[in-house]
Amino acid sequence: MRRVSGKVLVLNNNYEPLNISTVRRALRLILLGKAEVIYSYDGELLRAEKVAFPKPSVIRLLRYVKIRREVPLTKKNILKRDNYTCQYCGRRDLPLTIDHVIPKRLGGKDTWENLVCACVYCNNRKGDRTPEQAGMKLLRKPRKPSYFVFITQGIRIPDERWKPFLFLD
Ligand SMILES: [Zn+2]
The missing domain is CATH 1.10.30.50 (DNA Binding (I), subunit A)
Structure with a gap:
């Protein structure tokens, strides 16, 4: 398959956001039967061999994965x-x-x-x-960031339908 651009929001089985993936990795999960498509980008088809797939925007893993990821302190x-x-x-x-x-x-x-x-x-x-x-004051109390909030900080959300999953409005 040719290189496709775009980002896919990967949800855990319980709809919690897990990571942001490439379209290619998301398609692999779907083709392997490990994830289902929740939303696709409208009107965009990806062609592989003779099959066309809607380009996924949000996918959900069919099995719950237990992951506790931490942001490295750097x-x-x-x-x-x-x-x-x-x-x-x-x-x-x-x-x-x-x-x-x-x-x-x-x-x-x-x-x-x-x-x-x-x-x-x-x-x-x-x-x-x-x-x-x-005699100086901090603007805010420094805290350890949550992994998902951290990785989505400052990125442009490509699809409005991601927002409810990310608790953004
Ligand atoms: Zn300063």
């Missing part, structure tokens, strides 16, 4: 979680660093709850102090 992912925004001044147009909210010197750990995106100026100003000691 500098890149901290920046993404914080939407590339300094968590002290709210600016996005300055060079960004990663700040330990509770400094390492005071026992602060490398965790989702203790690392935030900070611009170089705020990071320098805060120095080796807690936000309270520096």
Whole structure:
């Protein structure tokens, strides 16, 4: 089959979103009898050999899979979680660093709850102090992101019908 573009929302058997897949992988799941099509993109047919398939948009696995995926704690992912925004001044147009909210010197750990995106100026100003000691306030409390929210953050949803599954409106 020729290369087809597009994204497919894969739901677990209980309709919870599981991942976003390529059309090719989604079709493989359907052809293997492991998933069913919930929605197809209108009017788009994929041809393989002599058969034409509607291009899937949302599919659902026929068996429940137990997966607990976690977002790896990396500098890149901290920046993404914080939407590339300094968590002290709210600016996005300055060079960004990663700040330990509770400094390492005071026992602060490398965790989702203790690392935030900070611009170089705020990071320098805060120095080796807690936000309270520096008289600075975080825009929001840093948390560990949920896997699915994280992978869909900032992507353009290709089909309105995905939204109820993603709890978006
Ligand atoms: Zn800042």
